[in-house]
Amino acid sequence: MAEPNEIGASGFVAPGDPDGPILRLRGVRKSFGTHVVTEVLHGIDLDVHAGEFVALVGPSGAGKSTVLNLVGLLDRPSAGRIWLDGTDTSTLDDAGLTRFRGEKIGFVFQFHHLLPAFTCLENVMMPLLVHRGRPDAEMRDRARDLLVRVGLRDKQDARASDLSGGQQQRVAVARALAMRPPLVLADEPTGNLDTHAADQVFDLLREFNREYRGAFVIVTHDARLAGRCDRIVEIVDGAIRGDSRASM
Amino acid sequence: MRFEVIVALRFLREGRFQTWLTLAGVAVGVGVIVFLSALISGLQERLIENTLGSQPHVVVRPVDEAARRMVEDGADTVVAKVEKAAQRPRTIPDWPLNLARIERVPGIVATSPIAAGAAFAVKGDVSKAVALRGVDPARFDRIVDVTGRLTAGTFRLEGSDAVLGEGLARDLGLGVGDKVRLLTEGGRADVFLVGGVFDLGAKDLNERWVLVSIRNAQTLLNLQEGITSIEARVDAIFEAERRAADIVDRTGLEADTWMQINRQLLVGLKSQIASAVMIQFFGVLAVALGIASVLVVSVVQKSREIGILKAIGTSTGKTMTVFVLQGAILGLAGSALGCLLGAVLAILFRNLALAPDGSPVFPVDLHWTRFVAASVVATAVGIAAAVAPARRAAKLDPAEVIRYG
Numbered sequence: 001m002a003e004p005n006e007i008g009a010s011g012f013v014a015p016g017d018p019d020g021p022i023l024r025l026r027g028v029r030k031s032f033g034t035h036v037v038t039e040v041l042h043g044i045d046l047d048v049h050a051g052e053f054v055a056l057v058g059p060s061g062a063g064k065s066t067v068l069n070l071v072g073l074l075d076r077p078s079a080g081r082i083w084l085d086g087t088d089t090s091t092l093d094d095a096g097l098t099r100f101r102g103e104k105i106g107f108v109f110q111f112h113h114l115l116p117a118f119t120c121l122e123n124v125m126m127p128l129l130v131h132r133g134r135p136d137a138e139m140r141d142r143a144r145d146l147l148v149r150v151g152l153r154d155k156q157d158a159r160a161s162d163l164s165g166g167q168q169q170r171v172a173v174a175r176a177l178a179m180r181p182p183l184v185l186a187d188e189p190t191g192n193l194d195t196h197a198a199d200q201v202f203d204l205l206r207e208f209n210r211e212y213r214g215a216f217v218i219v220t221h222d223a224r225l226a227g228r229c230d231r232i233v234e235i236v237d238g239a240i241r242g243d244s245r246a247s248m
Numbered sequence: 249m250r251f252e253v254i255v256a257l258r259f260l261r262e263g264r265f266q267t268w269l270t271l272a273g274v275a276v277g278v279g280v281i282v283f284l285s286a287l288i289s290g291l292q293e294r295l296i297e298n299t300l301g302s303q304p305h306v307v308v309r310p311v312d313e314a315a316r317r318m319v320e321d322g323a324d325t326v327v328a329k330v331e332k333a334a335q336r337p338r339t340i341p342d343w344p345l346n347l348a349r350i351e352r353v354p355g356i357v358a359t360s361p362i363a364a365g366a367a368f369a370v371k372g373d374v375s376k377a378v379a380l381r382g383v384d385p386a387r388f389d390r391i392v393d394v395t396g397r398l399t400a401g402t403f404r405l406e407g408s409d410a411v412l413g414e415g416l417a418r419d420l421g422l423g424v425g426d427k428v429r430l431l432t433e434g435g436r437a438d439v440f441l442v443g444g445v446f447d448l449g450a451k452d453l454n455e456r457w458v459l460v461s462i463r464n465a466q467t468l469l470n471l472q473e474g475i476t477s478i479e480a481r482v483d484a485i486f487e488a489e490r491r492a493a494d495i496v497d498r499t500g501l502e503a504d505t506w507m508q509i510n511r512q513l514l515v516g517l518k519s520q521i522a523s524a525v526m527i528q529f530f531g532v533l534a535v536a537l538g539i540a541s542v543l544v545v546s547v548v549q550k551s552r553e554i555g556i557l558k559a560i561g562t563s564t565g566k567t568m569t570v571f572v573l574q575g576a577i578l579g580l581a582g583s584a585l586g587c588l589l590g591a592v593l594a595i596l597f598r599n600l601a602l603a604p605d606g607s608p609v610f611p612v613d614l615h616w617t618r619f620v621a622a623s624v625v626a627t628a629v630g631i632a633a634a635v636a637p638a639r640r641a642a643k644l645d646p647a648e649v650i651r652y653g
């Protein structure tokens with residue numbers, strides 16, 4: 001728990017500072033409700049550096065998904081600040097948040113959330129298409145490479161809805177990595193999979209993390225998988241209860 | 249835009265049955281608009297052509313209450329009134345000057361001075377009351393196309409030439425080259441040579457009109473150098489009243505329009521136009537409702553996909569564009585089908601009933617502008633109808649969608 005305070009309590013991170021954390025939370029609070037206001041997060045401080053592979057654990061209802069949604073810029077905190085790659089995200093307007101979401105963050109959701117109307121290849125290409133700015137061939141090649149990497153070479157033209165759960169989740173991993181985001185967020189990515197498929201997906205995430213040193217934050221209830229992460233952050237009742245590093 | 253187009257097309261393709269139903273709805277709407285408006289304007293054109301083909305758009309007369317009444321009462325009373333009123337019809341004062349003034353009125357495309365009055369046509373011991381009209385053939389042809397409607401002979405009025413309607417020719421047993429005697433109230437009479445016979449498509453005119461040169465009419469009717477009216481053609485028939493008012497302003501004469509002379513026809517035309525507008529309005533409304541409702545449903549059905557797209561960085565604007573594009577595509581593709589449907593219906597209908605001479609009983613006006621207008625309107629309506637559903641899509645909260653899987 002000592003580390004977050006080493007880089008200055010103000011929380012300032014110089015943009016583009018290669019040694020700075022990719023993600024920094026300071027005093028992040030979140031309340032829900034208009035008439036009856038319930039505070040779900042009670043001041044979260046957290047730093048995640050490039051290349052880190054973090055497990056976010058805790059009992060159901062502790063606020064793990066809430067943290068992930070805030071970090072993923074799907075929602076704004078009620079109080080506190082979140083820095084992403086050196087930028088204070090509270091200074092961004094909605095369009096800026098959307099752009100950041102596309103460029104800086106890769107999501108893997110529990111219910112894989114692919115676009116059923118599109119093929120696997122198109123699903124993987126989608127973040128690139130939304131973002132534009134690359135020639136067709138390059139986007140296609142990159143998406144194809146990723147599908148090969150996740151072991152779905154012959155499924156690229158299959159409709160996403162025709163795949164098994166484990167296969168769909170591997171497509172979702174490929175999609176999350178299409179933009180090579182500095183931060184990948186996964187909310188119970190293996191929650192609906194059997195042990196074998198869960199291992200496959202987890203191994204893939206781990207592999208990509210080692211390969212290009214993106215920061216990964218993974219919510220999991222699986223103690224066995226959490227044990228294979230570099231670092232385990234435990235949230236209980238909307239506050240960080242523990243933060244431990246695996247001895248490697 | 250490419251991303252938006254790809255997603256819009258894919259969403260529509262996903263809709264399958266829904267999309268086809270909507271396309272069919274738009275097509276029927278546009279088809280009905282095209283077909284009915286083509287039919288209505290075809291019928292209208294036919295009606296106008298039939299009526300105004302043998303009528304001037306504007307008739308300019310000397311100021312005279314009695315004469316005015318005569319016109320309104322119709323041709324039958326002309327003879328009687330003339331008998332009572334005077335030896336000769338009233339003439340337009342200084343008509344060459346007034347003719348020049350009328351010609352300068354904007355929107356007047358042709359004018360023809362007329363020397364007209366009542367007369368009797370006599371052949372052997374048969375005699376018929378006729379409307380004697382002294383005209384200049386070249387000028388008069390531009391008001392009423394007599395040359396185009398000749399059934400025999402030519403429309404030339406030199407010397408003692410006379411050209412008359414086929415009804416009168418039949419009644420008196422006259423043909424081209426025959427002689428006919430014209431007799432007026434004042435007891436003046438002359439013998440004319442039938443140079444041509446016309447069919448103006450109006451029984452009354454075919455049985456009454458006898459066209460001679462202005463000079464001869466002036467002599468027979470004792471008009472000296474005078475003429476009794478100036479007939480004019482305008483560029484836009486529904487502007488006739490305005491043109492007539494201009495003429496009255498500039499000449500101080502009286503001017504009647506086809507609209508006053510054919511009140512019934514005008515009422516008919518106006519109600520046809522009104523019904524065409526109604527049909528178009530409801531057609532467009534149906535198209536708008538069809539597109540809007542399918543997109544509202546689609547936004548609900550696709551809310552998961554929309555949430556995912558937003559979570560991976562799709563902006564609000566792009567999300568809206570995806571749905572507005574769907575509206576535009578439905579409108580455009582639907583109207584393409586609708587134009588085809590409307591054209592097929594119109595052609596079938598036209599070929600359904602043919603008059604004895606082979607011309608269609610129901611003429612249709614399938615000008616290309618009709619298709620373009622219908623398509624542009626349907627597409628614009630599709631876009632407009634898509635805006636509200638698109639807004640809803642753009643407002644969807646991705647966090648919500650993702651939480652509830």
Ligand SMILES: Nc1ncnc2c1ncn2[C@@H]1O[C@H](COP(=O)(O)OP(=O)(O)OP(=O)(O)O)[C@@H](O)[C@H]1O
Pocket residue numbers: 032033040058059060061062063064065066067
């Ligand atoms: N949009 C919301 N409105 C109201 N309450 C919410 C909302 N989102 C989360 N909560 C509440 O916040 C608390 C934390 O929810 P969260 O989903 O973050 O838990 P979690 O740690 O992810 O749990 P689980 O392991 O079951 O997924 C819960 O009590 C939940 O009911």
Ligand SMILES: [Mg+2]
Pocket residue numbers: 064065066187
């Ligand atoms: Mg959760």
